[in-house]
Amino acid sequence: MPLLKYKYFLLYFIVPLMTFSQVKxxxxxxxxxxxxxxxxxxxxxxxxxxxxxxxxxxxxxxxxxxxxxxxxxxxxxxxxxxxxxxxxxxxxxxxxxxxxxxxxxxxxxxxxxxxxxxxxxxxxxxxxxxxxxxxxxxxxxxxxxxxxxxxxxEDQVAVGVSIKRARDIQFIEEKQRVEIIVTSNSMQLNNPAQTIKTVIIQNNNLNTAISNLKPQYTLGNQLMYKYDSETSFWGGNEYLFFENKDVRAANTGIRAIDLQELYHNYLFTNEERSSKPYTYNPDINGNYVITVLDGENPNIEADYVWIHFSLVPTEAFKNKNIHVFGNFNNYVIDESTRLIYDEDYDILRNSLLLKQGFYNYKYVIANNNGSLDEGAISGNFYQTENNYKVIVYYRDLGTRYDKIIGIGEGSSINISN
Structure with missing residues (x-):
């Protein structure tokens, strides 16, 4: 093949791969x-x-x-x-x-x-x-x-969401399963097996979303999704939390306060919860709220504080990459969230600069293959209250983009068998 034609050949096949890769x-x-x-x-x-x-x-x-x-x-x-x-x-x-x-x-x-x-x-x-x-x-x-x-x-279809326990007896105590019913009253859904795509998001975390789900069967104007493993999520555990809206006084979850160049808040040391029974503890599913006690506009009057996290190590955590995890940084895992072992105090530590407010967090293990084990430290329990959002995409025959025709939301607080 001539060199010039070979270059065009490469461009023809490689450029589409580069252009249409999934955005991060x-x-x-x-x-x-x-x-x-x-x-x-x-x-x-x-x-x-x-x-x-x-x-x-x-x-x-x-x-x-x-x-x-x-x-x-x-x-x-x-x-x-x-x-x-x-x-x-x-x-x-x-x-x-x-x-x-x-x-x-x-x-x-x-x-x-x-x-x-x-x-x-x-x-x-x-x-x-x-x-x-x-x-x-x-x-x-x-x-x-x-x-x-x-x-x-667009609000064109109704999306019913219900949360069930896993059917697999192996995970019945640890996983939650999402069932979906999409009801179309005002529009005709042509060939739904090909034109409908459904995504399930747990606690606003796109990294763990289940996507490209297709309806199992059609009943009248309803599309039914009653999968087992395909729509199952680990239950996790309720998030830990702290509040520091008053940076100079004792707050929920904070054991000590220090003022250096900035304020430092030291949280109570946490322990692993995977071996302990589930305990209901209301949270906001990993989210956070910026708030300040002695100011009218938290946007510019809330200060930044060094938050010191600590975790009691166990033999199971040895040589593991443990991170602080939550929506405060869009669920990102990097070197800034990693806990470091402190030999002097026999404890795992990390410090993050966060704006005053109310925060949810937990500890997770980052595996060498890039996956996360969210339940290794916190545990996985079917009783955990989690938020689920279901997004329904539709591309009719001959159209050029995927539109969202409906969303549904459900909570596992009312989980059933």
Whole structure:
């Protein structure tokens, strides 16, 4: 084969693979903290918005530079590969605009700038279609600082969600199973085995989502999903939590306070819970809420505090990579979340810089193959209260993108056999 033709041959086959790979969120640098979404939902992460709703993205920059940041928005298919839609097809207006709304912190030890982006705005007037979206924030050098996923849905079908115990006797005490009924009253779902895709998300964590589920059978205008292992999740355990809205006084979960260059909060030392019976302890399923006692605007008046985590080691944890885990950093596992063994005190420790508020967290083991064992330290119990969201995607024959036609939500607090 001539060299020139060989090059075109490679481009023909390799470029599509590079272009249509599944997109991943870009994690922020250490000076970007507390990335929140706000809308007409109470969630601060993974917002799933109704078409026509507003969206607010907030974050803090701790470097004190009052730097300029810009945003871009892209549309994606159900499997997070790029859709073929042009920007004019999913957006009214323009992106790649500067985030103009920001305020500097007030009366805090840690200086920071709080940025806020609202959509729609004067430049980005509206997002016109439903589906998966990625919002990326860039600096003035056009370098991606971080990116976050969100979804927009149309309310065209009803999605019923019920949580059951596992049918497999081996996991009946540890797993939870999701059953789904999609009811279509106003639209005709053509060839649902091919055109419908369903995704289940536990506790807003996209990393553990079960995707590409197809209906088992059709009953009238209803699509039924009554799988066993295909829709089963580990039950986990209730999250641990602490609150430090008053940084100078004793708070829930905090045993000691110290003021150095910043405030330091030392949490009570935790123990493994996998060998202990399940105990109900209300949580917010890994989420967090920014709040401050002696201020009116937590966005700029809440301070940043060094939070010191500690865990009692056991022989089973020896030579394991143990991390602090929660929605406070979008469930990211990296070197900053890893616990280090302290020989002097025979304890595992980690310190994270977090904004004042109420936080859920737990400890997980990161395996060498990249997977996480969330139950090794906390345990897995079918009684655990977890939140489940079900997203239904539909691409009719001849259409060019996957739209979200309905969402459902359920809690395992009412789990049944």
């Amino acid at each position: 969120e870009v994690n922020p640098p250490s000076y970007i903290k507390t990335i929140n979404f706000k809308s007409n939902t109470p969630e601060t992460q993974l917002p799933i918005l109704k078409l026509g709703s507003y969206l607010v993205l907030e974050f803090d920059a701790l470097n004190g530079n009052e730097a300029d940041y810009y945003y871009k928005i892209e549309h994606y298919n159900y499997d997070w590969t790029p859709s073929v839609l042009m920007k004019s097809e999913f957006m009214d207006g323009f992106d790649n605009q500067r985030i103009r709304n920001y305020e500097n912190s007030f009366n805090t030890y840690q200086i920071y700038s709080h940025y806020q982006l609202t959509i729609p705005n004067e430049q980005t007037k509206r997002l016109k279609v439903s589906g998966n979206y990625l919002l990326s924030v860039f600096d003035s050098n056009d370098t991606v600082v971080f990116s976050r996923k969100f979804m927009i849905y």
